Amino acid sequence: MLLWRDRRQSVILIGQYDSPFVRRVAIAMRLYGMPFEHRPWSVFGDADKIAAYNPLMRVPTLVLNTGEALLESHAILDALDQLAPPALVMMPLGGAERREAMRVCSLAIGLADKAVSLVYETVIHQRGTQAWVDRCRSQIAGALRELEMSRMRHPTEWWFGKGVGHADVAVGCVLRFLGDAHPGLFDLADGWPLLAAHASRCEALEPFQEIQQPFRMSPPTTGVSE
Secondary structure, eight states: OOOTTOTTSOOEEESOTTSHHHHHHHHHHHHHTOOOEEEOOOTTTTHHHHHTTOTTOOSOEEEOTTSOEEESHHHHHHHHHHHSOGGGOOSOOSHHHHHHHHHHHHHHHHHHHHHHHHHIIIIISOOOOHHHHHHHHHHHHHHHHHHHHHHHHOOSSSSSSSSOOHHHHHHHHHHHHHHHHSTTTSOHHHHOHHHHHHHHHHHTSHHHHHSOOOOOOOTTTOOOOO
16 A cells, blocks of 8 residues: 555656656645655656666556556556545545546647657657648647636635646646747747646746746757657
């Protein structure tokens, strides 16, 4: 059984913080108050090391102090929510609010996937198929529009409830990555002001300031994955 605050047995988070997927897990763990050992391995340069825990050689990978390895950010955070004390759970427990929170997380992670695809297409593959680029940009803009509308329906400090939840963290991390990976491509302040305000609110929090790594377009070391 995972021991929530037991520092005698390390929980290991694998992946670099320039990945929005890894960063959202790390920030959530700080908010949970759950200690972990960070191994900033690159999916390119350290694939063999990652493969010892995850045959897909992807990040994030979370190795519990039971030896069990959890894969992909949504599955990792869902598992941790089930293990966390009730007061620390970061997702609504049920009903329409939970469904919308899950939808917000899915839109954010889908947006990140498309932003990563653009990086791979134009930097790593060193090409830029215009139809694919246009499609990715359209999908990103569509996700931003839907997230802005959802935020409009929830004009509170945080998306769901009084405290920071997984939806808040996911959107905050993804918007930071979008700005770092594709500067100037999407002007949040101009087109999506509520999301811009949300991103600023998130980045002002101590866990967001502590856990960050600017994204650099360097294929041999990049660690975005998922």
